[in-house]
Every structure is written in structure tokens, then in C-alpha cells.
Amino acid sequence: MKDIYTSFQEAVRDIEDYSTIMVGGFGLVGIPENLILALVESNAKHLTVISNNCGVDDWGLGLLLQNKQIDKMIGSYVGENKEFERQVIEGELEVELVPQGTLAERIRAGGAGIPAFYTPAGVGTPIAEGKEVRTFDGKEYLLQTGLTADYSLVRAAKGDKHGNLIYNKTARNFNPMMAAAGATTIAEVEKLVEPGTLDPDHIHTPGIYVQSLIEGQQEKRIERLTLAKQA
Amino acid sequence: MKDIYTSFQEAVRDIEDYSTIMVGGFGLVGIPENLILALVESNAKHLTVISNNCGVDDWGLGLLLQNKQIDKMIGSYVGENKEFERQVIEGELEVELVPQGTLAERIRAGGAGIPAFYTPAGVGTPIAEGKEVRTFDGKEYLLQTGLTADYSLVRAAKGDKHGNLIYNKTARNFNPMMAAAGATTIAEVEKLVEPGTLDPDHIHTPGIYVQSLIEGQQEKRIERLTLAKQA
Amino acid sequence: MAVNLDKATVREKIARRAEQEIESGFYVNLGIGMPTMVANYIQPDKQVVLQSENGLLGIGRSPYEDEVDPDLINAGKETVTASVGASYCDSAESFGMIRGEHLDLAILGGMEVSETGNLANWMIPGKMIKGMGGAMDIVHGSKKVVIIMDHVNKYGEPKILKECSLPLTGKGVVNRIITDRAVIDVKEGGLELVEVGEGWTIDEIKDCTGAGLKVHEDLYETKQ
Amino acid sequence: MAVNLDKATVREKIARRAEQEIESGFYVNLGIGMPTMVANYIQPDKQVVLQSENGLLGIGRSPYEDEVDPDLINAGKETVTASVGASYCDSAESFGMIRGEHLDLAILGGMEVSETGNLANWMIPGKMIKGMGGAMDIVHGSKKVVIIMDHVNKYGEPKILKECSLPLTGKGVVNRIITDRAVIDVKEGGLELVEVGEGWTIDEIKDCTGAGLKVHEDLYETKQ
Numbered sequence: 001m002k003d004i005y006t007s008f009q010e011a012v013r014d015i016e017d018y019s020t021i022m023v024g025g026f027g028l029v030g031i032p033e034n035l036i037l038a039l040v041e042s043n044a045k046h047l048t049v050i051s052n053n054c055g056v057d058d059w060g061l062g063l064l065l066q067n068k069q070i071d072k073m074i075g076s077y078v079g080e081n082k083e084f085e086r087q088v089i090e091g092e093l094e095v096e097l098v099p100q101g102t103l104a105e106r107i108r109a110g111g112a113g114i115p116a117f118y119t120p121a122g123v124g125t126p127i128a129e130g131k132e133v134r135t136f137d138g139k140e141y142l143l144q145t146g147l148t149a150d151y152s153l154v155r156a157a158k159g160d161k162h163g164n165l166i167y168n169k170t171a172r173n174f175n176p177m178m179a180a181a182g183a184t185t186i187a188e189v190e191k192l193v194e195p196g197t198l199d200p201d202h203i204h205t206p207g208i209y210v211q212s213l214i215e216g217q218q219e220k221r222i223e224r225l226t227l228a229k230q231a
Numbered sequence: 232m233k234d235i236y237t238s239f240q241e242a243v244r245d246i247e248d249y250s251t252i253m254v255g256g257f258g259l260v261g262i263p264e265n266l267i268l269a270l271v272e273s274n275a276k277h278l279t280v281i282s283n284n285c286g287v288d289d290w291g292l293g294l295l296l297q298n299k300q301i302d303k304m305i306g307s308y309v310g311e312n313k314e315f316e317r318q319v320i321e322g323e324l325e326v327e328l329v330p331q332g333t334l335a336e337r338i339r340a341g342g343a344g345i346p347a348f349y350t351p352a353g354v355g356t357p358i359a360e361g362k363e364v365r366t367f368d369g370k371e372y373l374l375q376t377g378l379t380a381d382y383s384l385v386r387a388a389k390g391d392k393h394g395n396l397i398y399n400k401t402a403r404n405f406n407p408m409m410a411a412a413g414a415t416t417i418a419e420v421e422k423l424v425e426p427g428t429l430d431p432d433h434i435h436t437p438g439i440y441v442q443s444l445i446e447g448q449q450e451k452r453i454e455r456l457t458l459a460k461q462a
Numbered sequence: 463m464a465v466n467l468d469k470a471t472v473r474e475k476i477a478r479r480a481e482q483e484i485e486s487g488f489y490v491n492l493g494i495g496m497p498t499m500v501a502n503y504i505q506p507d508k509q510v511v512l513q514s515e516n517g518l519l520g521i522g523r524s525p526y527e528d529e530v531d532p533d534l535i536n537a538g539k540e541t542v543t544a545s546v547g548a549s550y551c552d553s554a555e556s557f558g559m560i561r562g563e564h565l566d567l568a569i570l571g572g573m574e575v576s577e578t579g580n581l582a583n584w585m586i587p588g589k590m591i592k593g594m595g596g597a598m599d600i601v602h603g604s605k606k607v608v609i610i611m612d613h614v615n616k617y618g619e620p621k622i623l624k625e626c627s628l629p630l631t632g633k634g635v636v637n638r639i640i641t642d643r644a645v646i647d648v649k650e651g652g653l654e655l656v657e658v659g660e661g662w663t664i665d666e667i668k669d670c671t672g673a674g675l676k677v678h679e680d681l682y683e684t685k686q
Numbered sequence: 687m688a689v690n691l692d693k694a695t696v697r698e699k700i701a702r703r704a705e706q707e708i709e710s711g712f713y714v715n716l717g718i719g720m721p722t723m724v725a726n727y728i729q730p731d732k733q734v735v736l737q738s739e740n741g742l743l744g745i746g747r748s749p750y751e752d753e754v755d756p757d758l759i760n761a762g763k764e765t766v767t768a769s770v771g772a773s774y775c776d777s778a779e780s781f782g783m784i785r786g787e788h789l790d791l792a793i794l795g796g797m798e799v800s801e802t803g804n805l806a807n808w809m810i811p812g813k814m815i816k817g818m819g820g821a822m823d824i825v826h827g828s829k830k831v832v833i834i835m836d837h838v839n840k841y842g843e844p845k846i847l848k849e850c851s852l853p854l855t856g857k858g859v860v861n862r863i864i865t866d867r868a869v870i871d872v873k874e875g876g877l878e879l880v881e882v883g884e885g886w887t888i889d890e891i892k893d894c895t896g897a898g899l900k901v902h903e904d905l906y907e908t909k910q
Contacts, residue, residue: 001487001509026740026777027763029756037829052777079816097815100739101781101823105345106898108778112554113561113603114336115367117348120826121783124804124857127822136346136376140857145367157757161521162511162547169432169739169774171757180562195547201400202433203549204776206519208489208511208564220756226764228748232709232733257516257553258539260532272526282551283686310592319590328472328591331515332557332599339554343778344827350561351602355580358598366487393735393744393771400550401517402533411786418726426771434773435552437743439713439735439788451532459524 002163003212004192008038011186011214015044016199017150018071022107022147022178023051023061024154027080027223030171031060031186032155034216039153040067050107050149052100052174056080068092074147076100079099080223099127102144104177109146111180111209116145152182155218156205159189160198163207172204179209187213233394234443235423239269242417242445246275246382249420253338253378253409254282254292255385258311258454261402263292263386263419263448269383271298279303280353281338281380283331287311290452299323305378307331311454330358333375340377342411342440347376358455383413386449387436390420391429394438403435418444472612475659478503480569480610480640484510491515491560491600493570494538496610500569511545515563515596517556538594548611557596560603568604570597572611572639574626577673579636579648581609582628591625594631601632613641613670620672622646622653643667646675654678696836696866699883702727704793704834704864708734715739715784717825720760720834721864724793735769737789739820741780743771761820781820784827790830794821796835796863798850801897803860803872805833806852818855825856837865837894844858844896846870846877867891870899 005011012035015021021039025031036055040063049070055062064070065083072094078084087093097122098106109117118141122128132143154175156165165187167175179185187205192215236242243266246252252270256262267286271294273428278301285304286293295301296314303325309315318324329337330352340348349372353359363374385406387396396418398406410416423446467475471634477499484490484500486508493496501521505509512521514536522543524525529543536542544550559565574582581601584594601607617620622639639646644667645657656678658667668675687839691699701723708714710732716722725745728734736745745760753767760766768774775783797878798806805825808818819888825831839845839877846863862880863870868891869881880902882891892899 002510026761027759029740029759029763063765075817077819079814085814095815097817099818099822100777100820101785101827103776104781105343105785108558109348110589111562112336112558112565113351115370115372116350116365117340118346119823120344121785121823121856123826125822125854126809129819134347139346141346160547164547164549166432167774169755169758169768170738172774173741173777177778180564200520200544200549201397203551206549206551206555206559207547208513208519208559222754222756222765224759224762224764225754226748226766227754228750230750244506252787258535260535260539292562306593308593308595310590318573326591328593330594330598331553331596332561332603335553335557336561339782343782344787350599350709352561352599352632354602356598356630357585358594361855380757391771395771395773398550400531400534400544401514403550404517404553408554409786411782421817431744431768431773437773437775437779437783438771439743453530453532453541454532455535455540457524457536457542458530459526461526 002161003209004161005212008034008214008216009041011035012038012042015039015042017044018046019044019150020048020050022149022152024048024173024175024178026052026170026173028056028060028221030155030167030173030175032153033218035153035186035188036060036063045201046070046071050074050147052076052103054078054084057083066133072204072228074098076103104174106144106147107174107177107181110148111177113144116143118142119144120158147181148183149182149195152178152185154179154185155188158191158198159187159192159213160193162195163203163210163213164198164203164212166198166202167204176205179205184211185209186211188216189213190218191215233392233441235392236443236445239265239445239447240272242266242443243269243273246270246273249277250275250381251281252277253380253383253413254280255404255406255409257283257401257404259287259291259452261386261398261404261406263384264418264449266419267291267294267383271295276300277302281305281378283307283334285309285312285315288314305329307334335405337375337378338405338408338412341379342408345377347374349373350375378412380413381415383409383416385410385416386419389422389424389429390418390444391424391426393426394441394444395434396436396441397429397430397433398435407436410436415442416440417442419447420444421449422446436450473499476610476642478641480608483567483569483608484508486510488566489513489564491565491568491604495571497569497571498538513559515556515560515600517551517553518544519551520545524573550620557599560599563603563605565604567606567608568600569608569610570600572609574621574623574628575609575636575639576623576626577653579634581636582626582633583631585629587629597631601635606637607635608638609636609638610640613643620670623672652676655681657681698724700834700864700866702820704832707793707832708732712790713788715740715789715792715828719795721793721795722762737783737822739780741775741777742768742772743775744769777810781823784823787827787829789828791819791830791832792824793832793834794824796833798845798847798852799833799860799863800847800850801877803858804850805855805860806850807855809853810855821855830861831859832862832864833860834864837867844894847896867894876900879905881905
């Protein structure tokens with residue numbers, strides 16, 4: 001029932017200029033590495049990208065930046081990237097910063113048909129500018145709207161051909177909500193298996209949210225290798 | 232770190248009159264059978280109960296009804312219970328009917344610190360009476376508030392002593408959201424295991440939401456046994 | 463000319479016609495009661511995933527006796543099995559799936575439908591209210607909402623009306639009505655008769671429908 | 687009398703004092719940077735679960751080389767391990783946990799704190815804005831929010847003020863401030879000095895604090 005690709009170029013072929021794209025991952029963990037590389041190659045421009053971070057200069061979403069494919073970035077922390085800074089200062093790149101928990105919840109809301117919700121995060125801060133403030137039980141909250149995307153690019157450890165996905169450890173992060181919030185969700189999986197192979201109680205992303213899958217191998221670069229001192 | 236009980240009576244001992252209690256389950260599936268039985272025995276009165284259904288006449292929350300322990304019931308479908316009907320007609324029992332998806336989302340919101348959200352369910356229906364209607368993108372939505380409880384009684388297939396829970400099949404239903412929305416959550420588990428036994432990627436309810444656990448055996452009554460015709 | 467069929471035959475007829483709404487690849491929610499029956503008629507060549515709002519994506523057939531798991535039921539509380547490639551989720555996720563319009567189709571029962579697509583199917587004032595269950599969410603959550611019901615009530619009165627007389631389940635939510643006598647679409651400008659059941663005439667359908675009916679240009683009789 | 691210590695010693699001193707905020711049985715979120723260091727000083731007899739907002743409840747120690755999993759990091763993007771009894775979740779669940787006040791304690795860094803508990807720790811106007819990450823959520827999400835920071839900035843100016851001059855991270859969110867020189871609580875009526883660091887006097891603390899300080903009746907010197 002799902003499109004199963006063998007070429008990453010083909011998997012992202014339909015992504016057009018001016019698309020809004022969600023990209024899973026936290027830092028470089030859980031990012032759909034090969035889909036991003038293919039998107040760079042596709043040269044789709046004027047993208048709005050929703051992702052917690054924006055990669056590093058030479059990897060992940062940083063590659064889209066280098067190639068000047070992003071018009072607007074919606075994220076919570078974009079501090080690992082010099083080219084990002086340059087484009088913002090030069091006015092080439094628009095940025096919308098969203099508190100991380102609000103970002104996660106806005107994406108969840110988008111996928112779950114919730115147009116808006118209230119959250120305490122950001123009350124009394126620059127984030128509140130232009131936003132409705134409302135008091136519930138004596139505490140102030142901001143109104144935040146749901147986020148959806150034309151395409152969501154996610155990465156999972158395992159996927160079956162019905163689109164069910166299982167993530168590994170902290171590589172889960174934003175991927176499940178994004179899978180649900182994309183009109184078209186493309187999943188890059190480390191291992192593609194037959195339906196029935198995965199335990200139905202262990203599925204993190206039900207297949208209904210996923211339109212196509214492709215198996216690929218990731219580099220899984222480590223940003224901050226921190227080791228215990230050998231005893 | 233968690234209270235591990237061996238007596239169901241002790242597990243529910245602190246539940247006082249006038250408490251608000253969430254009880255997991257859909258129909259009779261996934262209900263904390265033994266905690267309910269102990270609550271009947273405790274004779275705590277004037278309870279507000281939040282649960283999708285209200286059991287059947289002689290099992291589950293129906294037993295609390297028989298014993299006249301419930302002042303108010305918040306649920307989505309309460310049609311399986313004659314005593315329920317009688318108490319409503321006699322004015323002994325207050326009922327708040329909430330669309331099932333709205334109920335699930337209100338409980339999730341309560342546990343996740345979201346005071347209110349908008350949903351399309353119920354617009355133009357009796358449910359909308361007295362509720363704010365707001366238009367987003369040309370479509371109307373109702374404002375609904377989060378729900379929390381003094382106690383949540385949930386049932387899981389497996390639990391470890393750190394409070395991590397795993398549910399079986401459709402016995403999951405409302406249990407995970409309720410576990411998060413209870414100030415005190417008591418988990419009845421079919422099997423209690425040592426921490427480290429459950430795969431961290433398979434946990435449905437993280438231990439932080441659970442305050443105490445107790446192992447017990449359930450009858451698991453079936454409401455509508457439906458069988459395939461033998462070929 | 464009116465047709466008299468026993469109740470079981472009528473229900474099967476409606477269910478078989480409703481099955482034609484399901485395309486291969488669809489994710490579908492079937493309401494409790496007659497809609498659940500539709501599953502029995504799904505053509506084997508169609509790949510269809512049935513969702514149950516109590517947390518199962520991929521309802522399978524009924525279990526054999528030795529397969530019964532009391533933890534595995536559908537939204538009608540009947541024991542079921544899970545299909546190959548199924549997954550379980552909690553009720554918030556399940557209704558997120560519904561509310562977020564990830565389902566292609568919902569087939570539900572109805573008491574009344576209005577010409578603007580209003581649906582009433584959950585309560586009759588004066589009678590004991592059992593609750594709306596998931597219906598109020600499901601009518602907002604699918605790309606297409608199909609109502610299956612008898613064309614008239616037990617007094618022979620129309621159930622398709624200008625305005626519903628019963629309290630609503632949803633406002634402007636119905637896309638298509640399938641009855642024992644006809645298939646009617648809810649369009650911008652009102653109701654449109656798209657199919658007339660075998661043995662019925664257009665005029666007879668109009669007579670037993672409580673709202674104006676335009677006739678679709680390609681109107682044809684329902685194939686059984 | 688003022689005390690001069692090298693930076694590493696100061697950080698360790700603050701981290702060790704912050705550790706005393708952690709009780710056995712607590713669920714704790716430690717911010718990026720100096721707060722993360724607090725984990726190194728947690729007394730072995732305390733059972734503490736550290737939460738990482740990127741989806742890990744139960745951060746373990748740093749991995750040995752052969753244990754490194756690139757899919758397993760903390761919110762500071764450092765490789766970590768998971769503790770026994772840990773669980774993983776997605777970012778929405780993780781922040782639901784935070785926002786829903788399920789954490790007992792959050793220890794975060796600060797640039798400025800006001801006498802009403804306002805916190806500024808994410809941006810300096812005119813400098814490149816990197817983003818607030820999870821800080822704006824975390825300050826609302828814990829039963830107790832403790833800020834650890836130097837008492838004064840590099841120019842010797844107070845960081846505890848009547849009003850923050852920098853854009854806020856949260857309004858009225860701080861419960862306690864732990865610095866290299868003192869421990870100060872944010873109370874209804876203003877700031878209250880509860881501990882004075884070794885080698886400092888109450889008057890010296892007042893002099894380097896930009897807001898009024900009441901002195902707690904049981905004031906004692908910080909034990910190291």
C-alpha cells in the first residue's frame with residue numbers, strides 16, 4: 001500500500017519550491033540523513049523548514065542552508081551553525097524561534113487536528129508578542145497554533161511495508177509528531193521489514209501517517225562525544 | 232522509589248470521600264478490576280469518576296454505582312448499565328457526557344499541563360452549549376479544558392518497580408493519559424518486574440507518572456464474545 | 463414501486479452498497495452496528511485497514527475460540543483479532559488520527575440527516591441518553607463521511623430532512639447517505655440523488671425524502 | 687571579605703551546593719552547561735532520575751568507548767547511557783512531562799534573575815540569537831526551579847536585580863538562586879537570603895545584589 005523507494009532522489013522528487021517541510025531529529029540524532037542529501041541534490045528552493053535545530057555547517061540541514069534552499073526556518077535552537085548566522089544577519093533567512101516544548105506540541109496538535117492550544121511557556125517573554133494571553137485558574141497562558149507541513153521527512157530504526165515505524169532510543173524525539181503532521185510523510189528507515197514482523201504493541205508511529213518508505217544507511221555523526229574515564 | 236503494595240485495600244486506603252478519580256479502561260477491557268473492588272470495599276463516597284464507560288451492572292465501575300459511591304460521572308458512553316439509568320432518572324447521579332476523542336484529549340491535556348485546547352467535535356451540538364466557539368481557518372471549533380484527578384487507577388500488563396508500564400493490545404486505551412493526569416496514580420499490573428527488565432523503547436507509561444504499584448490477577452470478563460465460524 | 467424486504471436482507475443490501483465506497487489502500491472507521499457489518503463484504507482484492515477508535519489500527523476477523531484475547535476488542539466491545547501489520551495505540555493517539563483527518567472514510571449509522579449534511583445519531587430527547595461515544599469526533603475526522611440508514615423510520619416518515627429534529631451529532635459533516643432505497647450526496651447547493659435502488663423510481667424516492675433532491679445527471683440504479 | 691577562586695573551583699562549588707537541592711526519589715531536569723555538572727556530585731545513596739527533554743527519562747553516566755550509541759544523547763547533545771529502569775519517549779511526551787509539573791526539580795543556568803523570580807537566560811539583544819531551546823518550557827514545568835549562576839557578571843555587576851534588563855525566559859518562575867556567594871529564595875514579598883557562602887558577610891552579599899534582601903532568620907553559612 002505504501003510507496004517503497006530504492007532511490008532517495010526519487011523519494012524526494014515531488015518536493016517542489018516553496019514547500020513547507022518538517023525534518024525529524026534533535027541535533028544530528030534521528031535526522032533523515034539520506035533524504036536531506038537527496039533534497040540538497042534536488043535543489044528545491046524557497047523552502048520553509050520546521051525542525052528543532054538546523055544541522056551543523058557541513059551536515060544535516062546545514063547542507064540545505066549552504067545551498068541556499070531555505071527561506072524560513074522554524075525551530076527552537078539554531079546555534080550550531082555559522083552559515084545560519086550569516087544568512088540571518090544578511091537578511092537571506094527568516095527565523096521563527098519557538099520554545100522546544102511548544103514546538104513539539106504545535107506539531108503534535110497539527111497532526112492531531114487540534115488547531116490551537118494554550119501553554120504557559122513564553123508568557124512575559126518576547127515570544128508572547130502578538131499572541132493572545134489568557135488566564136486559566138489564575139495562571140497566564142499563551143495561545144499557540146498547530147503546525148502542519150506539505151512533507152515530513154523522518155527517520156526510524158525499523159519500518160514495515162505498511163508504514164509502521166519504530167525508533168531507537170533518543171533518535172525518536174520529534175519524528176513521531178512530524179510523521180503525523182505531514183500531508184506526505186517520507187520515512188527513511190535503517191531496516192525495512194515485512195508487515196507482521198514488528199510487534200503491534202511496540203509500534204511508535206502507526207502506518208497510517210506514513211506515505212512512503214526507503215531503506216538507507218546512516219553515518220550517524222556524533223556532535224559531542226563524551227566518554228566516561230576508564231576506571 | 233515507588234510504593235509497592237501487596238494489599239489492594241491498602242493501595243486505595245488514602246482515597247477519601249469527595250475525591251476525583253480517573254479509572255482506565257474501555258468497556259471492561261483494561262480496567263483495574265481489583266482496585267475497583269477494593270474501592271467498593273473502602274466505601275469512599277461522593278466520588279467524581281472520570282472514565283470512558285461506567286462498567287456493567289455487576290462488574291467494574293457498576294459496582295461503585297450499586298454501592299452509591301459516585302456523585303458525578305464524566306464519560307462518553309454509559310449505556311451498558313441499568314443502575315446507572317435509574318440513578319440518573321432519580322437525580323442521584325450527575326452525568327457529564329463528553330465526546331470520546333475530546334475526553335481522551337482533555338485527559339491528555341490535563342497530564343501535559345495544557346489548560347485548554349480547541350477541537351471540532353461537538354460544534355453545533357448540545358455539547359457546545361456554554362462553550363466558546365472559535366473559528367480557525369474558516370472552520371469552527373470548541374474550547375475544551377484539561378482534566379486532572381486526585382487519583383488515577385490504571386491497569387497494565389507489565390510494570391517495573393520504577394513505575395514503568397506496558398499495556399497489552401486494546402487494554403491500553405485511556406490508561407496512559409490517565410496515568411499522567413492523576414496527582415496520585417496507582418497501577419494494577421498483571422506482572423510486576425524488576426527495573427531493567429523492560430526494554431526502555433517499549434515503555435508506554437514512563438515511571439514518573441506512577442506513584443504506586445500492585446500486582447494482581449484479573450478475571451478479564453468479556454462483554455461481547457464474537458467468534459469466527461469454524462471453517 | 464416500493465419494495466418489501468426483510469430486515470436482514472435490507473441491512474445486507476445497504477452494507478454491500480456501502481462496501482463500494484471503500485477503495486483499496488483506504489483507512490476506514492466503521493461505526494458500531496450496521497456499519498461494522500460492512501467489513502464482512504469487503505472484496506478480498508482490496509487492501510483496507512480498519513481502524514477501531516479504542517486503539518487498534520488494523521482490525522482482523524473475529525477470533526476462533528482458541529484465539530480469543532479478552533484484551534482485544536473493537537469499539538463495539540466485540541472480541542476481534544488484529545490484522546497482519548496492525549498496531550495498537552492509546553485513545554488520545556487514536557482520536558488524533560481521526561481528528562487529524564488521516565482516515566479516508568468513515569461509515570456511520572444515522573437517525574436523521576439534513577440537506578446541509580447535519581447528522582443526528584446519538585440521542586432522542588425524553589429517552590435515556592447513553593452517550594455519544596466517539597461519533598462526534600469521527601464525523602469531523604475523515605476525508606469522507608458516509609451515513610448508512612433506512613430511508614424512512616418505522617412510521618414510514620423520512621429520515622432525510624430539511625433540518626434535523628433531533629439534537630445533532632455534527633453540523634455539515636455528512637458527504638453521502640446510503641439507504642435501502644437510494645444514494646444521496648450532500649452538495650453545496652443541497653442534496654443530490656445519485657443512485658436509485660432497484661425497484662424504486664425517482665419520484666418515489668422524492669416522495670419519501672423530507673428535503674429537496676436534485677437528480678444527478680448520470681443517475682443509475684444501484685447494482686446489487 | 688571577598689573570596690577569589692578559579693573558575694573551575696567556583697563551578698564545582700556551585701554544583702555541589704545545587705546537589706543538596708536534590709532529594710532521594712526526585713525526578714530532575716538539569717540544564718545544559720554548569721547544571722549538567724551537578725549530576726557528577728549526586729550522592730550515591732540518593733535514588734534520582736534525571737530527565738533529558740530530548741526524550742530520555744533516566745540519564746546514566748557517560749559511556750565507555752565501546753558503549754557509545756550515536757542515537758543516545760542528552761539535551762546538551764553529549765553521548766550518554768541510560769540508567770537501569772530508564773525509558774525513552776518522543777519530544778511531545780517529554781515536554782508534557784515537564785509542562786504537567788511531573789518533575790520535582792529543575793536546575794538551570796541564568797544570566798539575570800529579578801526579585802519577583804523573573805529569569806533571563808536565553809538572549810542578549812544585539813548578539814546573534816541561538817534560540818531558547820527547552821528553557822521556556824522547563825521553567826514552567828517543575829515543582830521547584832533553581833537557578834545556578836555567578837553572583838555577579840564579569841564586570842562585577844549584580845546579576846540579581848529588581849528587574850531583568852534582558853528579555854525574559856519566564857516570568858515569576860524562579861524559586862531559588864544558588865551562586866558562588868549565597869543562596870537566595872524568591873518569596874512573595876521579595877528576595878530572602880538563606881545562606882551566605884564561606885568567606886562572605888551578609889553586607890557584602892547585599893552590596894553585590896541589585897535588589898533588596900531580607901535575611902532569613904535561620905541564616906547559616908554554606909557547608910562545603
